[in-house]
Amino acid sequence: PRADVVRLxxxxxxxARCIPLxxxxxxxxxxxxxxxxxxxEVVTAPTQRAGIEAMFSRLGPLRAGLHCQFTAWSLxxxxxALDRCDIVLLPRVFxxxxxxxxxxxxxxxxxxxxRIAVAAPxxxxxxxxxxxxxxxxxxxxxxxxxxxxxDALARIRRGQEVIAARFxxxxxxx
Numbered sequence: 001p002r003a004d005v006v007r008l009x010x011x012x013x014x015x016a017r018c019i020p021l022x023x024x025x026x027x028x029x030x031x032x033x034x035x036x037x038x039x040x041e042v043v044t045a046p047t048q049r050a051g052i053e054a055m056f057s058r059l060g061p062l063r064a065g066l067h068c069q070f071t072a073w074s075l076x077x078x079x080x081a082l083d084r085c086d087i088v089l090l091p092r093v094f095x096x097x098x099x100x101x102x103x104x105x106x107x108x109x110x111x112x113x114x115r116i117a118v119a120a121p122x123x124x125x126x127x128x129x130x131x132x133x134x135x136x137x138x139x140x141x142x143x144x145x146x147x148x149x150x151d152a153l154a155r156i157r158r159g160q161e162v163i164a165a166r167f168x169x170x171x172x173x174x
Contacts, residue, residue: 005067006036006146009085009115011043011078012106016051023055025091025120025138030062032139036146039067043081046072082113087145090119091138107132108167111159116145116152131159 008029014022022042030038040059042052049070056068071077082088088110104124110117110132117132118141119125125134132155133141145152165171 004037005039006033006087006142007039007041007085008087008089008142009041009043009081010089010091011073011081014042014044014048014052016048019051019055022091023058025089026055026059027062028137029089029139029142030059030066033142033146034063037065038063039069041069041071041081041085043071043078044073078109079113082110082115085115087142088113088115088117089138089142090117090125092120092122104128104167108163111156111163112167114156114160116156118142118145128159128162131155131162 008026010022010026026040030040040056044052049072052070056070059068060066071081088106090106090110104127107117107119107125107128111128117125118138119132119134120138121134121136125132128134133144133152135141
């Protein structure tokens with residue numbers, strides 16, 4: 001973190017049935033990290049604004065001064081949100097069978113942006129676990145990133161090397 005506020009970001013496609021899973025992950029982080037001020041930005045489709053803002057209103061009472069921001073998805077808005085944040089959250093927001101088929105894309109973009117990703121253990125994320133933090137307890141991952149900034153930065157750097165060698169557009173094109 002660059003200041004006294006830990007800036008968290010989640011981006012992607014969310015449908016109404018996934019909001020409880022996202023909310024559960026965020027509530028755990030907000031509840032367990034009482035020593036830090038937290039800002040959460042969610043970047044998703046404009047059609048999901050009402051559901052995300054309702055989720056924010058339920059999270060608000062968990063912590064005084066919690067700042068939550070909805071951002072309408074676009075590529076540019078996503079990259080700007082990644083630039084603003086300290087930690088990218090990648091919780092399991094789909095049922096296990098769907099999560100198993102998710103790609104590396106969100107983690108790759110977080111690492112490419114120079115941010116540590118704190119991710120649920122799905123196969124694509126576990127494959128890159130030495131470049132980020134992967135585990136069931138995302139609050140523990142956020143706490144680790146805050147308390148071990150040198151280790152987090154080392155993982156980001158290692159991740160950027162992996163991304164350049166394996167996920168760069170020119171590598172994928174070949």
